[in-house]
Amino acid sequence: MSKFPVDKIRNFCIIAHIDHGKSTLADRLLEMTGAIAKTEKNKQVLDKLQVERERGITVKAQTASLFYSHDGQEYLLNLIDTPGHVDFSYEVSRSLSACQGVLLIIDANQGIQAQTVANFYLAFEAQLAIIPVINKIDLKNANPERVESQIEKVFDIPREECIRISAKLGTNVEAVLQAVVERIPHPGGSVDDPFKALVFDSNFDHYRGVVANIAVIGGRVKKGDKIVSAHLSKTYEVNELGLLRPEEHATQKLFAGQVGYIIAGMKDVKEAQIGDTLYCLERPVQALPGFKPAKAMVFAGMYPMDQSEHPALRSAIERLTLNDSSVTVQRDSSLALGAGWRLGFLGLLHMEVFNQRLEQEYNASVIVTSPTVPYKAILSSAKLIKSRRGVQKSVVYIDEQRVMLKYLFPLNEIVVDFYDLLKSMSSGYASFDYENADYQAADLIKMDILLNGRPVEELTTIVHRERAYSMGKAMCERLKESIPRQMFEIAIQAAIGSKVIARETVKAFRKNVLAKCYGGDITRKMKLLKRQAEGKKKMRRIGNIDVPKDAFISVLKRKEK
């Protein structure tokens, strides 16, 4: 029998706008319950990945089981850490599915921000108990009263329910643990029910195969049990299971209400689909509803720096996607960059983090082409609807100083630099969140870039008609700067269909490397010719024109000033 009956278990998440202090609070909770020692080194233990530490953001949700005594009773508290950035809201919703309650952290200085609202609704719709926690009360400009008023107004939660803390200093954090025990319902279910578990996360380990994080909804499971994954109807034998503290801590059994990990000889994360149900071979149960798969919103090409590195990069991408099932991968090739892939991400930050992980964890060097968003094109000339680029949907005043605006935007207008622009225009005060609002008709056209009349496939872009001229001009100018003079004149043109909208010219020039070699020193001549040939290797030939590879990337990366 488990030491913890179901009514002594609490499963909860911490949700917040980015930087409001989730990881800091998680560290404090871990320290106070003895899961980790209280040292500076343990800063943000749940942020395991190197990118997470460097960028100070949480990418992958982590789980920890904590032991806590309250009123003479022992409780098992399962804390599931969640990422804060908009790109990762999919991870937030799947973490929530394993919980009965959330700590909603709000910065005492910044107050309610865009992702506070988005995360609140995720928890509210999942019918979870919500405990508002006002953090950073130690800050000089902290204004917890104002934040409490916002919480009352926007979320309709009485101010008395708010807990004021400083996660950094540990002030009043004990009250948070008490609230978890008192206000969050236990997970329900019984150890006597048939075994049923929800897979809410999974990762791949090179030695042990798939490690699935599960929330046991009912019954019990032990080593050697034969279990079935409902999605694929495949049977596995349990090799190992246990709690996450946050390190894996093997146990004999897992019981209803517990959250932990299970290893059962699965070879691919696709076998442990997020949202899938595991049950016992002998006692089949009805599967849980599962989740909608994450939808890629931003697409980019990834190519090896050098084609000889293609196999290494392929294996790195394969291994990394084993751990991140939200990335989609398709093979692709480009005239300029050779064989590569087209990858789909949940957002731009997700893409950057993926790229950084490729470099840091797999030592891969990658060329990333400019991100694009999916379009549906109707192949006729009937795109008649004139659409404005941003359409206002609603305005809500949070308090005298803050207003929440809802707009409908084309995704391509916001993925690249919208967030940065918004931040700098508002001196960092504005915050931003988005969700997919489906495809909308828009006046978009395909713009080609031609070198001496020949279209360069990878520079073809889809642009809004009103922007075509300025973008075409900017791209031609940049290409002119980066293509060296050659033996003949090169015309760089931007065109829509057969109509040229911008043009630049690179004048003809022959660099006579032998001009300086008067006399007959043949070895010197050979050396200079060799150097010139090496320079050419860094070039891509398009038609008969040599284009430096770097030029390509710079043009692709910044399409518009």
Ligand SMILES: Nc1nc2c(ncn2[C@@H]2O[C@H](COP(=O)(O)OP(=O)(O)OP(=O)(O)O)[C@@H](O)[C@H]2O)c(=O)[nH]1
């Ligand atoms: N003054 C003060 N600073 C705090 C407090 N709690 C957190 N911070 C600081 O706020 C910053 C962000 O804290 P994190 O815990 O990394 O925030 P987070 O919400 O986990 O961020 P993501 O995981 O990326 O969403 C860090 O520099 C913390 O040191 C607090 O109570 N007081």
